[in-house]
Amino acid sequence: MASSGSGTSHEAWGSRIGLIxxxxxxxxxxxxxxxxxxxAAVNGGGSFMITYFIALLLLGIPLMWIEWGIGxxxxxxxxxxxxxxxxxxxxHPAAKYFGAVGLVVxxxxxxxxxxxxxxxxxxxxxxxxxxxxxxxxxxxMVGYLQSFQTISPEGATVYHQPxxxxxxxLGTLFINIWVLSKGISGGIxxxxxxxxxxxxxxAIILAIVxxxxxxxxxxxxxxxxxxxxxxxxxxxxxxxxxxxxxSAGQIFFTLSVGMxxxxxxxxxxxxxxDITLNGIATAATNETAxxxxxxxxxxxxxxxxxxxxxxxxxxQGGSFDLGFATMPxxxxxxxxxxxxxxxxxxxxxxxxxxxxxxxxTPITAFFREEFGFKRETVAxxxxxLCLVFGLMHIAWLEHGVLDEWDYxxxxxxxVVVAVMEVxxxxxxxxxxxxxxxxxxxxxxxxxxxxxxxxxxVTPVYLLFILGWWGWVDALPILLYEKSAGGGALxxxxxxxxxxxxxxxxxxxxxxxxxxxxxxxxxxYDDRKGFVEVDHSGEAA
Amino acid sequence: MSTSAIVFMAGSWAxxxxxxxxxFYKLLQDKQHFDPDGIGPAAPPKPAxxxxxxx
Numbered sequence: 001m002a003s004s005g006s007g008t009s010h011e012a013w014g015s016r017i018g019l020i021x022x023x024x025x026x027x028x029x030x031x032x033x034x035x036x037x038x039x040a041a042v043n044g045g046g047s048f049m050i051t052y053f054i055a056l057l058l059l060g061i062p063l064m065w066i067e068w069g070i071g072x073x074x075x076x077x078x079x080x081x082x083x084x085x086x087x088x089x090x091x092h093p094a095a096k097y098f099g100a101v102g103l104v105v106x107x108x109x110x111x112x113x114x115x116x117x118x119x120x121x122x123x124x125x126x127x128x129x130x131x132x133x134x135x136x137x138x139x140x141m142v143g144y145l146q147s148f149q150t151i152s153p154e155g156a157t158v159y160h161q162p163x164x165x166x167x168x169x170l171g172t173l174f175i176n177i178w179v180l181s182k183g184i185s186g187g188i189x190x191x192x193x194x195x196x197x198x199x200x201x202x203a204i205i206l207a208i209v210x211x212x213x214x215x216x217x218x219x220x221x222x223x224x225x226x227x228x229x230x231x232x233x234x235x236x237x238x239x240x241x242x243x244x245x246x247s248a249g250q251i252f253f254t255l256s257v258g259m260x261x262x263x264x265x266x267x268x269x270x271x272x273x274d275i276t277l278n279g280i281a282t283a284a285t286n287e288t289a290x291x292x293x294x295x296x297x298x299x300x301x302x303x304x305x306x307x308x309x310x311x312x313x314x315x316q317g318g319s320f321d322l323g324f325a326t327m328p329x330x331x332x333x334x335x336x337x338x339x340x341x342x343x344x345x346x347x348x349x350x351x352x353x354x355x356x357x358x359x360x361t362p363i364t365a366f367f368r369e370e371f372g373f374k375r376e377t378v379a380x381x382x383x384x385l386c387l388v389f390g391l392m393h394i395a396w397l398e399h400g401v402l403d404e405w406d407y408x409x410x411x412x413x414x415v416v417v418a419v420m421e422v423x424x425x426x427x428x429x430x431x432x433x434x435x436x437x438x439x440x441x442x443x444x445x446x447x448x449x450x451x452x453x454x455x456x457v458t459p460v461y462l463l464f465i466l467g468w469w470g471w472v473d474a475l476p477i478l479l480y481e482k483s484a485g486g487g488a489l490x491x492x493x494x495x496x497x498x499x500x501x502x503x504x505x506x507x508x509x510x511x512x513x514x515x516x517x518x519x520x521x522x523x524y525d526d527r528k529g530f531v532e533v534d535h536s537g538e539a540a
Numbered sequence: 541m542s543t544s545a546i547v548f549m550a551g552s553w554a555x556x557x558x559x560x561x562x563x564f565y566k567l568l569q570d571k572q573h574f575d576p577d578g579i580g581p582a583a584p585p586k587p588a589x590x591x592x593x594x595x
Contacts, residue, residue, distance in 0.1 A: 016567070046548035053555065228545040231552070281563035287556040444566065 011184040012268050016278070018189035019269070023282040024289075025192040025354030026261050028199065030116065031253040032290040033348060034319040037230060037299040041315045043246045046233025051247035056287070059461050060251040062454045063418055064283050065446065066425050067257060068275040069438040071266025077530035080267040080365025082260050083515045084530070086420070089429040093526040096519060098420050100511040102260040103363050105417055107382075108409035108504060109259065110176075110359035111389045112402045117352035118172035120345045122148060122164065123324060127341030132159075132328050138306070138314065141325035151398040165394050172353075173390060177383035179357050180364060181376045184268050188357055195350040202347040203293040209340060210297055213304045216333070221307050226300025229308055241468065248465055249411070254290050255283060258414030258421075261358035264365055277444035297344070298322050301330045323348065360386075370518035389503065399496035403485030408504055412474055415466050422459045431455045 013019040040048045074085030082102025086095040126132055132144050146152045147159040179187040211223045237243050252258060266275060302311040302322065314326050327344055331337035360382055367378040393402050425434050435451050476482045480497070483489040489497070524530065541549075 020567075046544065049548055049552050053552070224541050227549055228541040231545040231549040232542060233544050233548055277563065277566055280559070281567055284556065284560040284563045288560045291552050291556045 012270075014185040014189055018185070018193055019265070020278055020282050020285070021192035021196045022188050022354070022358075023262065023265055023278070024285040025196050025199075026265065026358040027254065027256045027282060027286040027355070028196075028289045029253075029256070029351050029355035030113075030120075030319075030323075030348055031250070032286070032294040033203070033297060033351060034323045035253060036250060036290045036294045037297075038315045038319050038322055039246055039250050040230045040295060041299050041312070043243045044234040044237035044240075045229065046231050047235055047237045048243060048247055049231065050233075050238065051244050052250060055244075055248045055251040055461075058453055058457050059248055060255045060257065061280070061283055062450060062458045063257040063422065064255055064262065065276065065279050065438055065450070066422055066434070066454060066458075067262040068266045068279045069434060070421055070425050071263035072269045072271060072273070072275055072440075073437055074263065075267035075269055076271055076532050078369055078533045079530065080264050080369060081362045082263060082417070083366070083518075084369070085263055085267070086424055087524070087526060088530055090424050091527055091529050095424070095526070096515050097512055098424075100508055100515055101413065101420070102263075102417055103366060103511045103514075104504065104507045105258070105409050105413040106260050106359040106362050107385075107507065108405050108413070110356050111386050112393050112405050112410075113352065113356050113359065114173050114176055114386060115169055115390050115393045115402070117176075117349060117356055118165070118169040119145075119148070119324060120348040120352055121172050122168040123328070124342050124345035124349060125168075127328065127331065127338050127345055130338050133332060133338070136329055136332055138321075138325055138329060141328050142321060144328075145320070145324045149397055150394070166391070169390055169394060170387070173383060173386055176353060176356050176360070177379050177386075179353075180360050180382075181379035183375055184361075188361070191357060192354055195354050199347055199350040199354075200289070200293075202343045202350075203289065203297070206340065206344055206347065207293055207296040209334070210301045210304070213301070213334065216305055219305065219307050221303050223296075223300035223304055225308060226303030226311065227296070229303055229311060230295050230299055245465060245468060248461070252414050252418070254286060256355065256358075258416075258418040259359065260362045260417060261355075263421075264361040265358065267365070272441040274441050274443040276438060276442040276446050280444065298327060302326050305330050305333060366514075366518070370522060396496050396500075399493045400483050400485055400489075401496055401500040403483065404497050404500045405504065407473075407477060407484035408501070412469060415462060415469065419459070419462050419466055422454070422462060426455050426459065 013022070040052075070085050070089065071080075074080065074088050077084065077088050079085050079088055081099070083096040083099030086099040086102075089095075126148075132141065135141055135144050143152065143156055144159055147157065148165055150160075150162055150165055152158055179191050181187065182190070210226075213223055215222050256262060269275065299311060299315065299322070302314050306314060306326070314322055328341060331341035331344070334340065360379070363382060364375065364378045367373045368375060393405075429437075431451060431454070434454070435446075438446065477484050480489050480494060483493070484497075519526075
């Protein structure tokens with residue numbers, strides 16, 4: 001007999017603004033302020049923006065609405081996890097197993113993302129206490145960052161005790177798990193209501209400071225030259241597939257599509273609640289944070305103090321160097337620099353934590369709904385798991401373990417999840433049912449052209465990305481021909497890479513076993529589907 | 541800044557800010573689905589009416 005699960009009390013959002021802030025907080029992350037400006041600068045500026053907005057319209061916004069639709073549809077059967085959501089839209093025994101990837105991807109990303117988030121907490125503290133004051137070169141700050149990460153080369157100056165990185169990781173993880181243990185309305189929504197206004201406030205202050213920075217002696221460039229560096233169109237690059245892939249990848253990262261967090265959050269809505277207007281409002285908020293604020297801070301600041309060519313070299317070096325090495329140098333040259341440094345890293349911390357807390361929501365929902373565990377028990381148990389594997393990342397950072405997880409879960413995994421979502425919802429569930437489902441309780445009629453885009457354009461676009469990345473990147477990385485972090489793979493790191501992949505595979509196997517156990521425990525009949533528990537539509 | 545860079549920046553900012561303000565304007569206009577948890581009433585309460593004193 002079909003049923004809806006173990007019957008733990010289903011949670012809900014306390015207010016519409018709380019929902020929108022939590023959804024936007026989930027989407028606004030480190031990528032908005034570190035990854036976006038760098039991607040724009042190194043991929044043709046204005047040309048990147050053209051491809052970026054095309055990807056937003058054909059990939060990001062359609063996928064966002066699809067994920068809200070899948071999530072709220074799952075919520076009708078009290079399913080806040082992807083295996084249940086897939087089974088709800090495709091009544092086939094295989095559907096739930098495809099959903100295993102939807103448990104693994106957010107868990108894996110959350111573990112290493114929380115570690116990176118702990119760097120921002122640490123650097124906020126280092127800024128406030130002026131711990132790095134006096135290290136005024138880019139190279140010097142890279143050395144300082146490496147010292148914190150405990151990966152300093154032989155003979156380099158060590159600035160930190162070895163336990164420093166571990167202490168900040170523990171603290172950051174504790175805050176994440178504590179918020180998660182407080183639930184949707186009592187934890188995540190409250191965090192968003194506090195964190196998001198702080199995030200926007202800090203970002204606006206920093207953007208104004210950067211835009212009003214005077215030209216430096218010997219450099220002569222201003223923040224406006226930095227904006228030109230980002231936005232100057234280089235149309236010759238529009239025919240490069242790499243630019244199109246970079247912009248599509250950025251859209252994925254920034255909207256958190258494929259992460260299974262949008263679906264999890266949307267499952268806490270009833271079917272009479274709007275998702276079309278809420279969805280576009282959160283996506284637009286994220287885009288404002290990224291395009292208007294994210295593009296106005298790091299790169300323009302770097303151009304003021306290092307010139308255009310210097311900023312280009314920094315941008316080529318990667319997002320982390322830009323955020324953790326360049327910006328601290330900048331702060332040492334401006335009034336109230338330590339406070340602005342604290343604001344910058346505080347901004348990144350709030351951007352990070354509102355995203356990382358969301359990442360454990362799907363797996364928490366799985367254990368609560370299918371096995372009847374208490375939220376606190378699940379949260380702290382997952383916290384212990386994250387602690388063990390987080391410590392692995394700290395200890396083995398220099399061996400490319402984090403890059404490996406970031407590639408397979410945080411890059412490739414997102415596209416895999418998105419492909420499955422769009423095929424299941426738009427093709428198997430059928431376009432008409434998907435369209436009707438998205439418009440239940442809608443405050444906004446989605447333009448009809450998006451039905452065509454979601455049904456045909458988005459899946460083809462996604463399959464192209466998956467195929468291209470698979471051929472150009474994933475296959476050589478899988479075969480140890482290059483490293484996930486870029487460049488050739490150091491043979492000495494191969495055992496670590498293999499081990500890190502084995503853990504992801506182990507997570508996937510355990511997920512499949514747990515899904516099977518859950519279905520047997522709750523006596524679900526895949527062909528009949530679940531019993532609907534959300535009857536609010538009839539009352540509305 | 542060059543004219544082309546200004547055009548791209550202004551266009552990009554106008555698009556995302558316009559979309560954001562439009563979405564939140566619509567949200568504030570809407571009164572039907574203000575109650576996402578489904579516990580409260582489906583429509584906002586009507587403003588209280590007071591009887592005019594006679595005479």
